[in-house]
Amino acid sequence: AESSPSGNMHGMPFSASCGLGPAEMVAFAQPLCPVNPKNAVLVGARDLEEEEKARLKAAGACVFTMQDIDRLGMAEVMRRAIERASAGTKGVHVSFDIDAVTPEAAPGVGTPVHSGLTVREAFLAVEMLSESGVVCSMDMVEVNPMLDNCNRTGELACELILSLLGKSLY
Numbered sequence: 001a002e003s004s005p006s007g008n009m010h011g012m013p014f015s016a017s018c019g020l021g022p023a024e025m026v027a028f029a030q031p032l033c034p035v036n037p038k039n040a041v042l043v044g045a046r047d048l049e050e051e052e053k054a055r056l057k058a059a060g061a062c063v064f065t066m067q068d069i070d071r072l073g074m075a076e077v078m079r080r081a082i083e084r085a086s087a088g089t090k091g092v093h094v095s096f097d098i099d100a101v102t103p104e105a106a107p108g109v110g111t112p113v114h115s116g117l118t119v120r121e122a123f124l125a126v127e128m129l130s131e132s133g134v135v136c137s138m139d140m141v142e143v144n145p146m147l148d149n150c151n152r153t154g155e156l157a158c159e160l161i162l163s164l165l166g167k168s169l170y
Contacts, residue, residue: 013029016028039085096164100117106157107153123169
């Protein structure tokens with residue numbers, strides 16, 4: 001397919017950053033943030049487009065779904081994710097998409113999908129990333145103040161960033 005089937009521009013960005021997918025998307029994404037698919041890890045997937053799933057799998061990227069988190073537990077998923085992402089690299093970039101968190105906890109997002117990460121799972125993920133010492137950069141995306149409820153999503157995003165930077169919840 002030469003476009004995202006949903007018509008949503010952020011339907012296939014992960015594969016585009018790995019150099020996979022429609023030429024226009026790859027030409028935009030890859031020069032900005034080239035990712036080796038062998039180090040690419042997606043945690044908490046629950047609404048990926050089929051084409052993106054197929055491209056990522058074929059390229060050797062690692063995708064942990066919410067079912068994987070339910071079966072293995074967040075600690076084991078993150079242990080595997082950190083090991084994979086950091087293998088042979090000088091550091092790891094984390095792109096945290098706040099709509100991975102369940103909309104009940106993070107209502108201020110443009111594409112809410114139910115059955116996401118719990119707040120505790122999200123904090124465990126960033127705590128483990130912080131403790132790993134491999135993170136060299138991070139972005140927090142999809143916070144939409146216009147859709148938020150009393151800045152709950154914005155505050156959660158800030159707390160998650162602080163936790164990744166080493167601030168303890170306890």
